[in-house]
Amino acid sequence: MKTTHTPDTLTQASLSDIASFKGQPCLSLYQPTHRNHPDNQQDPMRFNQLVKELAASLQKQHAKDAVSVLVGPFEALAEDHDFWNHTLDGLAVLGAPGFFRVFLLQRAVPELAVVADSFHTKPLRNWLQSTGRYQVLALSLNKVQLFEGDRHALDAVVLAADVPQTVTEAKGYEQTEPHTTVSSYGGLGEGRVAMRHGHGARKDEIDGDAERFFRAVDATVQEHHSRPSGLPLMLAALPEHHHLFREVSHNPLLLAGGLMADPQGLTHDQLRQRSWEVMAPQLEAQQAAWCNAYAAAAAQGLGSENLPQIAHAAVAGRVASLLIEADRQVAGRIDETTGRIDHADLSNPRVDDVLDDLGALVESMGGVVRVLPTDRMPCRSGAAANFRH
Numbered sequence: 114m115k116t117t118h119t120p121d122t123l124t125q126a127s128l129s130d131i132a133s134f135k136g137q138p139c140l141s142l143y144q145p146t147h148r149n150h151p152d153n154q155q156d157p158m159r160f161n162q163l164v165k166e167l168a169a170s171l172q173k174q175h176a177k178d179a180v181s182v183l184v185g186p187f188e189a190l191a192e193d194h195d196f197w198n199h200t201l202d203g204l205a206v207l208g209a210p211g212f213f214r215v216f217l218l219q220r221a222v223p224e225l226a227v228v229a230d231s232f233h234t235k236p237l238r239n240w241l242q243s244t245g246r247y248q249v250l251a252l253s254l255n256k257v258q259l260f261e262g263d264r265h266a267l268d269a270v271v272l273a274a275d276v277p278q279t280v281t282e283a284k285g286y287e288q289t290e291p292h293t294t295v296s297s298y299g300g301l302g303e304g305r306v307a308m309r310h311g312h313g314a315r316k317d318e319i320d321g322d323a324e325r326f327f328r329a330v331d332a333t334v335q336e337h338h339s340r341p342s343g344l345p346l347m348l349a350a351l352p353e354h355h356h357l358f359r360e361v362s363h364n365p366l367l368l369a370g371g372l373m374a375d376p377q378g379l380t381h382d383q384l385r386q387r388s389w390e391v392m393a394p395q396l397e398a399q400q401a402a403w404c405n406a407y408a409a410a411a412a413q414g415l416g417s418e419n420l421p422q423i424a425h426a427a428v429a430g431r432v433a434s435l436l437i438e439a440d441r442q443v444a445g446r447i448d449e450t451t452g453r454i455d456h457a458d459l460s461n462p463r464v465d466d467v468l469d470d471l472g473a474l475v476e477s478m479g480g481v482v483r484v485l486p487t488d489r490m491p492c493r494s495g496a497a498a499n500f501r502h
Contacts, residue, residue, distance in 0.1 A: 131214065148202065238472055246344055423471060446470065
C-alpha cells in the first residue's frame with residue numbers, strides 16, 4: 114500500500130512508549146472509518162471536523178502559531194487521499210511536539226478529539242489487550258497463511274520473508290532439539306501446562322519432509338509474529354497435520370483447541386466464522402476466570418472497585434491487576450504523586466479519562482491491565498483492581 118503516511122504498528126512496546134511520553138500538549142484523535150467505497154468518502158471530512166475540535170481546545174491556552182504547528186501533521190493526513198483509500202474499521206492519530214503516530218484498527222472506535230497532558234490510550238489498550246484478538250495459522254503442505262482479528266474481522270498478515278510456504282522451501286531447515294518438543298495444553302492464558310513428548314520409533318514413521326516443514330513454520334512464525342504480537346495462535350489444518358504440528362511446536366501461544374479443517378477449502382468468511390466458534394468458549398472462560406479472581410480478592414479485602422482507592426493504590430504500586438471497562442469514560446486527571454482524582458470536563462486541555470490514566474499508571478508500576486466489554490465487567494464503576502499483598 115503506497116501512502117505518504119505509513120501507519121505505525123501497534124505493539125505493547127509502542128503503547129508503553131506512548132503512555133510514557135512526556136511532551137505536552139498531547140493531541141489524541143479517534144474515529145470509526147470504513148474499508149470500502151463509497152462509505153469511506155465521508156471519513157476524511159469527519160476527520161477534519163475532529164481536527165477543528167483539537168484546534169479549538171488548543172486555542173484556549175496556546176498562541177495561533179503554536180496551534181498551527183501542532184495541528185499541521187493532522188491537516189496533512191487529511192489531504193493524503195491514498196491513505197484514506199486504505200483504512201480499516203478504526204483510526205487513532207496521536208500528535209505532540211516532535212511526535213506523530215497513526216494507527217489503523219480492525220475495530221471501530223468511538224469518536225474522540227482531546228488535548229491533555231498525556232495521550233488518551235484506552236482505545237489502543239482496548240485493541241491491543243482485548244482477549245478477543247487472536248491469530249490463525251492456516252496450514253497445509255503447499256501453503257501457509259497467517260490471519261489476525263477478532264469475531265468481527267479477520268485480515269491477512271504479511272508473513273516474514275523466512276517463513277517457508279511449502280515443504281520444498283523448508284528442505285534446508287536445520288532441526289533443533291531433535292528428540293524433544295514442547296506443546297502447550299490447557300487453553301488460553303495462565304494455567305497452561307507444557308507437555309514434553311519423546312520421539313522413539315514413532316518418530317521414524319513421521320514423514321521427514323513434513324516434519325521439517327512444520328518445524329520451520331513453527332519457529333519462524335513464533336519469532337516474527339507470535340512473540341511480537343503476544344496473541345494466542347489458533348491452528349487451522351487437517352486433523353493429521355494438527356497432530357504433527359503439535360508434536361513439533363515450541364510456541365507457548367499455540368491454543369490447545371484448533372480448527373480441524375483444510376483451510377484451502379474455506380472461504381475467507383467461513384474461516385472467520387469457524388475460527389471464532391473455536392475461540393469464543395476459550396475467551397469466555399478466560400474472562401470469567403479474571404472476574405472470579407477479582408471477586409475472590411475483594412472478599413479478602415485485596416480488591417476494590419472504588420476509583421479513589423484504586424488510584425491511591427496505583428500510585429503506591431500496589432495494584433497487581435486492573436480490569437477496565439472498554440466503553441466507559443470518567444473525565445478528570447490523577448495526581449501521580451498523591452493519587453488524588455480531580456474531576457473536570459474533557460474539553461479542558463489538561464483533562465483526560467481517569468480510567469485511561471489508571472491503566473497507564475498501573476502498567477508503569479508493573480501491573481497487568483485488561484480491558485473488558487461492559488457486560489463482562491464484575492462491577493459498575495468502570496474499574497476493578499486486585500491489590501498486591
